[in-house]
Amino acid sequence: MKVLIVSWEYPPVVVGGLGRHVHHLATELVKAGHEVVVLSRRPTGTDASTHPTITHISDGVLVVAVAEDPAHFVFGEDMLAWTLAMGHAMVRAGVGLARPGIGEGWRPDVVHAHDWLVAHPAIALAEYYDVPLVSTLHATEAGRHSGWLSGVINRQVHSVEWWLANESDSIITCSASMEEEVTALYGPNLSPVTVIRNGIDVATWSFRERAPRSGPPRLLFVGRLEYEKGVQDAIAALPRIRRSHPGTTLAVAGEGTQYEWLREQARTHRVLRSVNFLGSLDHAELLGWLHGADAIVLPSRYEPFGIIALEAAAAGTPLVASTAGGLGEAVVDGVTGLSFQPGDVDGLTSAVREALDDPQATQQRALAARERLTEDFDWHQVALDTAQVYLSAKRRVRHPLARPDIPQRPLPGR
Known part of the structure; x- marks a missing residue:
């Protein structure tokens, strides 16, 4: 098939796990014999004079x-305007693929959108080429805010997500919990929803068994510094962990809007000197920290999937994770890691202590986690399953859409 993937992230422009997901999916689809074009963008803060469109x-x-184009908008200040401008530029480039001498008359058989930021170009291009629109919904605005959409931008983002879901001819989610969330938020008239888990390229994450600990325990968090990632819960648990395991440190890798607040939380809990904010890490740096940690702590309060759990398992880092969303499916409690309820600081503390107190059992769980990757999270299988969704998707007759429902209360279970 000829596949047009539309994503606001694609290497080297990577903001989070979405960019890595799209890259692996695209390359695996090519290996399977499909023609793939990815429509993405140049780095944030650039303009057409210094960073023109490239193919x-x-x-x-x-x-x-x-x-x-235009380059006046700033994502953090003009999110919707910035997104619309990006979408307009993507539509122009996507239409150009069909022009002789530009795309040599290339026309897709399917358009695949990844998340709400590319809703406008993906919907427009699927209509222009008259082909099915498949959308992967990696997260939801309501989910990120426990169902409360109190701000104007929150409601706008939710509305665009709802529009994309209801315009799609087939929908993909990365976990069963996300399937339930999407159906509850955007139903009841959605196209078929298929669960296809994220994959992992095990070969790029060298496995290392834990050596006997010679110093204080080292914990690691990797992810965006946002409230829903629960870093504040790991910080709150750290003083308790240090009482039973003196000298324990927490390294926090990632960037986000809550950096200053999290530093204040560390100060409030009197562990600022024991929390090391690392910022963004490249692959080699991340692998080094994964190999050096006694456990990775993933305390998410909301998590559609949690690709870092797979990457940590591939590197041999013991997993201590909440059961939020996809993490509850990525980590099997007591088998491939240890789990606790989202927001449960006591449960987090107990799980970390158990991991530190029994290194042998912790190592066995790490080995089991690595073995499970090749069975359940293989990118080749992800690409095959995705291609099957492409083949089965049929372009529906379009009907006018009413206004979306805006959730005014927490999602079930929040």
């Missing part, structure tokens, strides 16, 4: 990275 082939994928 290049990477790992067999034709990547069209569009320039910011």
Whole structure:
């Protein structure tokens, strides 16, 4: 098939796990014999004079990275305007694929959108080429805010997500919990929803068994510094963990809007000197920290999937994770890691203590987690399953859409 993937992230422009997901999916689809074009963007803060639209082939994928145009908007200040401008630039580039001399008349068989930020170009291009629209919904605005959409931008983002879901001819989610969430938020007239878990390229994450600990325990968190990631709960648990395991430190890798607040939380709990904020890490740096940690702590309060859990398992890092969303499916409590309820600081503390107190059992769980990756999270299988969704998707007759429902209360179970 000829596949047009639309994503606001694609290497080297990677904000979070979405960019890595799309890259692995695209390259695996190419290996399976499909023609893949990825429509993405140039780095934030650039403009068309310094970073014009470029087209290049990477790992067999034709990547069209569009320039910011116009370049006046700032994502953090003008989110919806910035997104609309990006979408307009993507539509122009996507339409150009069909013009002789530009895309040599290339036309897709399917358009695959990844998340709400590309709703406008994906919907427009699927209509322009008259092909099915498949959308992968990696997260929801309501989920990120426990169902409360109190702000204007929150409601706007939810509305765009609802529009994309209801315009899609087939929907993919990364976990069963996300399937339930999407159906509850955007139903009842959705196209079929298919659960396809994220994959992991085990070969890029060298496995290392834990050596006997020679110093104070080292805990690691990796992810965006946002409230829903629960870093504040790990910080709150740290003083308790240090009482039973003196000298324990917590390294926090990632960036986000809650950095200053999290530093204040560490100060409030009197562990600021024991919390090391690392910022963003490249692959080699991340692998080094994973190999050096006694456990990775993933205390998410909301998590559609949690790709870092797979990456940590591939590196051999023991897993201590909440049961939020996809993490509850990625980590099998007592078998491939230890789990606790989201927001439960006592449960987090107990799980970390158990991991530190019994290194042998912890190592066995790490080995089981690594073995499970090749069975349940293989990118080749992810690509095959995704291609099957492409083949079965049929372009529906479009009907006018009413206004979306805006959740005014927490989601079930929140």
